[in-house]
Amino acid sequence: MIEIKGSIKQYAWGGYHYLPMMLGTNLGNEPAAELWLGDHKSGSATLIDGSPLCKWIEAAPEYRLGKGLVLRYGCRLPFLFKILDVREPLSIQVHPTIEQAKKGYKREISKGIAQDQRSYHDDNHKPELMLALSDFYLLHGFRNVTEALAELNKYKSLNEIIKLYSEIGIKGFVSLIFNLPKSNLGRLLTPIIEANRSAYAQNEISKSESLFWFMRAVERIERDNMDLDAGLLMIFIMNLMYVRKGDVVYQDAGVPHAYLEGQNIELMANSDNVVRCGLTPKHVDTRELLEITDFSPITPATVKGRANTDGSTDYIVPVDDFALREYKLEKGQSLATPEDKGACIWFVLSGEVKLDNQQHYSNSGSAFYQRPGEVNVFRAISDAVIYRASASTN
Ligand SMILES: [Zn+2]
Structure with a gap:
């Protein structure tokens, strides 16, 4: 390695x-x-x-x-x-x-x-x-229609487009907001911004509310002199995870x-x-956006790890380009890296380790490249967390 x-x-x-x-x-x-x-x-x-x-x-x-x-x-x-x-x-x-x-x-x-x-x-x-x-x-993805409507309904100025969301569906709605003239966007959004400016400044809006992230985006838009952006409305119809x-x-x-x-x-x-x-x-590129986006609502979920007998955890996804494996080593423990048919990248997130083929100790932030068929030994000098990226073994 x-x-x-x-x-x-x-x-x-x-x-x-x-x-x-x-x-x-x-x-x-x-x-x-x-x-x-x-x-x-x-x-x-x-x-x-x-x-x-x-x-x-x-x-x-x-x-x-x-x-x-x-x-x-x-x-x-x-x-x-x-x-x-x-x-x-x-x-x-x-x-x-x-x-x-x-x-x-x-x-x-x-x-x-x-x-x-x-x-x-x-x-x-x-x-x-x-x-x-x-x-x-x-x-992460679009909210279900009930949740999105409940969120949009919190803001009076959005009344006219809420009806459209129900009538033309998510794709139609996204197409509409990205084609709105700037002045219309201002008419929809400015009342929300002004009504919440002081609450946001005084940290009274929780990060668990979509409104917090709306105001944070507005803060940046104003600081950088950018235009109001249809993405601000996307915040209300997407899942906050x-x-x-x-x-x-x-x-x-x-x-x-x-x-x-x-x-x-x-x-x-x-x-x-x-x-x-x-x-x-x-x-x-609104045309391309409408072309490749999946407009069906999704329920956000985390990927559960799969425990291996050697104590590691695999995170497997439905594509074979990559898989992530996590090792939590205790001080004094050693790990013979599993041989793999393809190249792997190793990353030390925390702790101190020593690789058998290296003279020096490696700390958090160190990374290594493993050739196919290669094996090496990590020795944990302290408790350590290590990740391995590889092509999927499935
Ligand atoms: Zn991305």
Whole structure:
């Protein structure tokens, strides 16, 4: 196994402390939003000598990825492992299926759409699994109609569109709000903003209410001089999900979602394809949004782990691009890493460990790459929590 270093993404919504403290780096006053541990070209991890992991893999793909993975996915890892620190809400987004991604990528390339206007950066799908590393809040799929109506009915100014929600359904409603002229959006939303401004400022609205996240999004819109955005109405018709540390959520293609606050591990298919769906100053491709979104309401649920005989826990999702395994080692315990037919990424979340083939001790934030067929031994110097990302073994 070799040690790898992740690539840090300094998006504006990121926090200032979590990742720098975990990695022992100092980024000054710059936010650190994501740590990417994978070979995606937009942010490849590196080896200790600074050379990109993607180049290293491409130099000997069958040896370093495994024959099976190369045949199925080509000369790249099928998954991308990330750590996120969400300080401010992200935009609402939807990810495509493989067929939609292939079509969309081809179309945007042939039309010569500029990089920053694109939704498709590759031809892959991007199902996502997240494991909360703190209390975590997110928007996840559409609420059932009764709940959405109850939420919308709290606000008098929304009267005229509530009737439409019942009449034209969720898809019609989403299409309508994304096509509203700015002035209409202002007429609907400004009364809600003004009525709740002081309660929000005085911390009187709970994070368990959709209104809190509506006001938080407004706070950012006003601070950054952005326009009011149809995504603000999406907050009321989407499920607000609170997950506790250790809980896992899966987001399949077509499910709209937005991370609101907290830290998490995110494991996904190796792709960067995002169709935006509001709460963003960037262009929303409404046509594509209506095309790929799944408008059926869903009941939010966490993914239950499956306990293995060696004490580890597997989080299995309905795609075979990735699976996440968790090990909780006690001080003094050792773990012979299970041999795998494909490449794996290991991540030390907490504690101190020593790998048998390394001279030094490794702390929280350390990551390793395991070649197919390779075995190594982790020795826990203190209690330690370790994660392994692999292609699904199912
Ligand atoms: Zn996403």
